[in-house]
Every structure is written in C-alpha cells, then in structure tokens.
Amino acid sequence: MRRPLxxxxxxxxxxxxAQDSLHLTQITNYFRQMNFLExxxxxxxxxxxxxxxxxxxxxxxxxxxxxxxxxxxxxxTRYAQSVLWCAYECIRLNDQVQGxxxxxxxxxxxxxxxxxxxxxxxxxxxxxxxxAATKLEYNARRDFYALQHAQRAYxxxxxxxxxxxxIYLNALLDLSDIYAxxxxxxxxxxxxxxxFDAYVERIKTEFCAVxxxxxxxxxxxxxxxxxxxxxxxxxxxxxxxxxxxRSIASAAYNALLLSKGLMxxxxxxxxxxxxxxxxSEAIRLLQQKKDLATQQAPQARLDSxxxxxxxxxxxxxxxxxxxxxxxxxQDVAANIGAGDLTIEFYRTQQGEYGAIVLQKGRKSPKxxxxxxxxxxxxxxxxxxxxxxxxxxxxYTSAQADELWKVSRVIWTDEMVNTFPRQGDGxxxxxxxxxxxxxxxxxxxxVRPAADGAIVSxxxxxxxxxxxxxxxxxxxxxxxxxxxxxxxxxLRYDSDPGEQASRPHRDRAFRKVASIDYLEGTLTEADxxxxxxxxxxxxxxxxxxxxxxxxxxxxxxxxxxxxxxxxHIATHGFFFNPGxxxxxxxxxxSDPMARSGLLLSGVEQKWFGMDEPDASNDGILTxxxxxxxxxxxxxxxxxSACETGKGDVLGDGVFGLQRGFxxxxxxxxxxxxxxxxxxxxxxxxxxxxxxxxxxNMSKHDALDAAKRSVRAHTERxxxxxxxxxxxxxxxxxx
Numbered sequence: 001m002r003r004p005l006x007x008x009x010x011x012x013x014x015x016x017x018a019q020d021s022l023h024l025t026q027i028t029n030y031f032r033q034m035n036f037l038e039x040x041x042x043x044x045x046x047x048x049x050x051x052x053x054x055x056x057x058x059x060x061x062x063x064x065x066x067x068x069x070x071x072x073x074x075x076x077t078r079y080a081q082s083v084l085w086c087a088y089e090c091i092r093l094n095d096q097v098q099g100x101x102x103x104x105x106x107x108x109x110x111x112x113x114x115x116x117x118x119x120x121x122x123x124x125x126x127x128x129x130x131x132a133a134t135k136l137e138y139n140a141r142r143d144f145y146a147l148q149h150a151q152r153a154y155x156x157x158x159x160x161x162x163x164x165x166x167i168y169l170n171a172l173l174d175l176s177d178i179y180a181x182x183x184x185x186x187x188x189x190x191x192x193x194x195x196f197d198a199y200v201e202r203i204k205t206e207f208c209a210v211x212x213x214x215x216x217x218x219x220x221x222x223x224x225x226x227x228x229x230x231x232x233x234x235x236x237x238x239x240x241x242x243x244x245x246r247s248i249a250s251a252a253y254n255a256l257l258l259s260k261g262l263m264x265x266x267x268x269x270x271x272x273x274x275x276x277x278x279x280s281e282a283i284r285l286l287q288q289k290k291d292l293a294t295q296q297a298p299q300a301r302l303d304s305x306x307x308x309x310x311x312x313x314x315x316x317x318x319x320x321x322x323x324x325x326x327x328x329x330q331d332v333a334a335n336i337g338a339g340d341l342t343i344e345f346y347r348t349q350q351g352e353y354g355a356i357v358l359q360k361g362r363k364s365p366k367x368x369x370x371x372x373x374x375x376x377x378x379x380x381x382x383x384x385x386x387x388x389x390x391x392x393x394x395y396t397s398a399q400a401d402e403l404w405k406v407s408r409v410i411w412t413d414e415m416v417n418t419f420p421r422q423g424d425g426x427x428x429x430x431x432x433x434x435x436x437x438x439x440x441x442x443x444x445x446v447r448p449a450a451d452g453a454i455v456s457x458x459x460x461x462x463x464x465x466x467x468x469x470x471x472x473x474x475x476x477x478x479x480x481x482x483x484x485x486x487x488x489x490l491r492y493d494s495d496p497g498e499q500a501s502r503p504h505r506d507r508a509f510r511k512v513a514s515i516d517y518l519e520g521t522l523t524e525a526d527x528x529x530x531x532x533x534x535x536x537x538x539x540x541x542x543x544x545x546x547x548x549x550x551x552x553x554x555x556x557x558x559x560x561x562x563x564x565x566x567h568i569a570t571h572g573f574f575f576n577p578g579x580x581x582x583x584x585x586x587x588x589s590d591p592m593a594r595s596g597l598l599l600s601g602v603e604q605k606w607f608g609m610d611e612p613d614a615s616n617d618g619i620l621t622x623x624x625x626x627x628x629x630x631x632x633x634x635x636x637x638x639s640a641c642e643t644g645k646g647d648v649l650g651d652g653v654f655g656l657q658r659g660f661x662x663x664x665x666x667x668x669x670x671x672x673x674x675x676x677x678x679x680x681x682x683x684x685x686x687x688x689x690x691x692x693x694x695n696m697s698k699h700d701a702l703d704a705a706k707r708s709v710r711a712h713t714e715r716x717x718x719x720x721x722x723x724x725x726x727x728x729x730x731x732x733x
Contacts, residue, residue, distance in 0.1 A: 084125065188248060203325065209320075240367035244364045245364060249364050249366055257470045269324065274313070290626075296593070336472060341428070370383065391403075400454075430466045487568045488524050490598075515598060515602065525567075549600065570599060591646060644727060
C-alpha cells in the first residue's frame, strides 16, 4: 500500500541540495518545462529518482520542506513555494489526499503572506497552483473541476505570457484535451485550432533563424504540442471528423504532415537553399560544416558555422526561408486520384498506434485506432513486441495464424473498409514507430491457406510506402544527369585468390576472422551493366566499381558526378549501442555512425592492421553519406543486408536511409533483414529490366521483380524471407 507523505520535519535529516531552486525565476523555468496533464517524469529532473522509488521521493520532499522552513521560515512566500512544489510531486505520484492537502495549504500561505490572493508578483504562483489543481482533478477523473482550473490557468497564461508564447499555446491543448475527455468535441476543436496556426508560424520563425542544435532543442519542446494534438485525436477517434475541414482529425493530419521528418526536411531545405543561392561564402561554410560534422566535431563549432552561413545569406539579401510547412491535408487530397487513399500512421507517447486516413472528396480525414495488444502463443503483448516475435524474416507455415493476427491489428477492419476496390486506386502510407522498419505492406490481407501461402496487402492493392504523404504535394525533384554508379564484387582484402576461395553466403557480414567475399554481387553487377547497356538505354553513362575499384574514396567522388542512380551490392552493417565493434572500429555512439556499408579494402581497418586513411578506410557510415551532396540522385538501391535498419527516434529512422535522404536522394530501395545472395541477384536484375528498359514506375517494377522471385517455388523462394525484405521508400515515379 502506498504510504501518504508525512510532513514531519523533526524526523527528516536528509539534506537536499540546490535550495536556490525555490527562487521565483527558477520556479518559472521549472514551470516552462512542464506538461501538467501528462504524466511526465518531473522527479527525474528534480531528484533523479525513478517513479517506482516513491519512498525516496517522499523523503526528499520532506527534506525540501525542512530546509525551506529553516532557511525562509514558515511565514514566507518562499516556504509557500516549496509547499506548492511538494503538492505537485504528490499529485504526480497519485497521492491525491496529501497532494490536495498541500495544495490547499500553499494557497492559504500565499493569501496570508503574499501580496494578496495570487495578485501582482504572485501571478506565476497562481498559474502553478491552477495547473497543479488541474492535474489533481484530471487524475481523479473530475473533469468538470479540472476544466474550471484549466480555464483559469489559460486566461492567466494568455495575459502573463502573451498569445504567441509556447506556454499559452500548450494551455490551449490542455483545454482541448479536457474537453475531448468530456466528449465536448466542438470545444475541443475550437481550442486546438485557436493555437495550431500560431504554433506553425513559431516553428517557421525559429527554424529559419537558429543553428541546427537549437532547432533540435526547439523541436524537443515543439513536438510535445504535436503529441498532444495526436493524443486528443486518438482519444476522440470515431468522433474525430466533427467540424469537417476544421476537425481534430484534420488538425492531427496537418500535425503529422508538419512533424514527420521535420528536422530532416529542414536540413535538406537548408542545404538546397544555400546551393541554389549562389552565395559562394555560404556554400564554402556549408562544406566546411559538413566536413567537420563527418569528423564528429563539437556541436558548438558546428553551430558557429550555421550562424556564419545565416549571416552570409542575410547580408546578400537572401535570408533563409523554409518551404513545405504550409502543406495541409487539402493539398494532399488535391494530388491523389478519386479512388486513392492515404494513410498517416502514428504512435502516441503512450505507445499506442493509430492511423489517419484520407480519401479524395471527403470533408475531413478520419482517425482509426489500432489494437493496443494481441495474444500470441497464449501470451498477451503490445503490438511492438508482437511484430518482433512474429515477423516475415523467419516466416514458416506454422506461424501463419500468428502473423495473420498481427496483420489484423495493423490493417484493421475499419481501415480495410476505406480501401479502394482491388486493382483500382492506390494506397499511400507513411509509417511511424516500429512500423517504419517492418514490412507491413507484405502482411497477410486474408487468412493464410493451410500451406502457409501469403496473399499480402501489396498483392491485391497498389501500396506505396512514403516518408510522409506530404511527398504527394511536393514538387518533383529534377534529375538531369544520366550517370549511373554500380558497385558489386568488391574485394575486401588485398588477396583476390584468398577471397575467391571463400564460400559466399548471404549479405550479412560476420564479425569473425574474415569478411566474406560475395561472389553473387559480381554476377549481379555484371547482369545489371549488361542490361543497362542495351540499345534502349544506350544514353546512360555507366560507371562500374568492382574488385579493388569500389573504394570509399571512389564513392565520395560521386558528389561531383551527381548520378541519377547508385546501385550498391555489398555488406551492410548496423550496430546497437554498446556493441564491442563500435569501440574496436572507433565509430562513436552517434546512430548515424553505427550503420553503413563495407567497401573495397576494408579488412585493413576491420582487423586493426596499419592504420588506413580515415576518409578511405572502406567503412562508409551513414554519417559520412549525410555529408555528401547527392542532390539529383533519383534512386539509391542498397542491395545489402539490413540497410533499412536504424534507431527509431522521434524524427524517423536514424541509419543509412536518413544518411542518403540528407544527402539528397529522392527514392531508396533498401532491405529490412539479411538477404539471400542468389534471390537478391534475380530481384535486382528484374527490377532494372522493368524500370529502365520497360519504362515501368519504380513501384510497379519492384512488384513485378518480387513476383519473378516468388515464382521459383522449387527453390523455396515463395517464402517472404526471400523477397519481402526489400522496401521502396518514396518511389512515386
């Protein structure tokens, strides 16, 4: 049983540091960081105690009151502030009785010893009090009383901080949340929409005038606003369309269009803006910054270059402007066909998944909740865990029903009811959370047959995976170059005889005595080169990099060629944090440095022989790729293992795909797991035959290539482990 907080200052001997935290200015800063309706871990910031360690937190709160009494006396506003702070902590720990008692006590103290009843200089304390009271009533599910306190806090924040402040805008979301809880959807929409446009304008201003690290810091605060919007929409779900074009579903869809990949898109736009400005000083400084970023230079140094770039642009009369933030759901709807469907998946802060679907002609998008949990092998588990336990990589007929259950949670009946007729229209989806690294388009659409054969969603519909459905409303990037770079059959050591004698396996390298030579990748590269050298495609400028030629240095020269296509058939890698190889190779902890590709001559670095040139050691990381200028690259095909993997963070997947996107790649063909050499060779050759020589779209070309692989049932290639690993991101043409 949870014990109530006992305020017995004579028995408390623990001394709490940093009493200055009781100062009004510090209370204000503390308040600025809080989301009072969310169960944020405030004690982690204040006491470094976990929520489960409630006794320790209570002891520190008692100590805080004891120290405060000794320093300021019981008859002071400073002591009243510490009581108020402790009240909030009790409420956070769900100690409603003690929290309420302390809250009322703080109010009496302020009225007795402050300048009036929360007037004048006590305004910030009243805001703090009203927010704590809101949380108290909200946690107790007394929404009517929570609403009264939230309304008072909202008015005070509006007057005290101003209508453009983050605190005021977050107050609007708090009100919207409570109204949604009370099923008063009209008011929930009103308060949300009141602040959304203003918040977007803040983001535009902030992101265009500060350094990259400050944009990241601002985004960490801003995404709380986005998360609140998604949470309210998720809560309203079936009622989310009320208000039509100003519905909460509309606002949530717009929030996802704004937020998905915002940092990535800002980096891309920043670089494009600089290069197109023709400002030689800004271009020089940008390249200097990219070189230093590759070397993982201190952030302060990179920030100084950002400000130097911004200053050079301003002095030339071309200050940075960030495009794409004005794209709304109506813009997406205007760029899809009558039978098309778009789906923006999302993951809430509480780990629940949902989707917002959009159809042309509808007056509002629609929010659909995905299932929270499902039962696999007689165990109840959340969707994330289920996707890891039952996946396509290890699929067997015995797992058919289990995979079907996972698919049913993702592609719910409610969502399927919005699908176009089979064979008609297109489905465009943008994933979120672990759905980004899961081949959900290849999940069963119908229950698998007795033999385990899968009829997937992509088998019956034209399904396109996008980084954001915003891509449908963006102008297409121009690709003027006909240059093509093909890497395959790479020599990882200096002895071709030794490599050729090793058996080829799949394209997942082993952390053992050698790096396997991939004989199939040479066959693959030769087949693609012969195919692309046909009469129909004779204008292509093909550059082949095989054997010792496929070095890291050769790859980095591609920035000068601006190729249309890069095909890379080699080993890929992705290390988890703390992996011994990170220390051995000196790659660092940055998630972009923990994923990459192995190129010619890498064994010298791999086995710690003579220290090679760091810029040409054969280990091409995503961080190094991000430092290149590959704008104009229509497609990069990563014919290696696990090239779609990375750390799933708030702004997307941090790995190879992000590296190439930052560098400027339009589309990415990548793999989610370890791929078979021979099956991949066939898939890639057929893909290029369909795309380049048959003029199919990338999407249709890949679908047809997968069917070619699946047709080899005699080799077992109809199993999804052989073909479903490869996914195409942003392959609209």
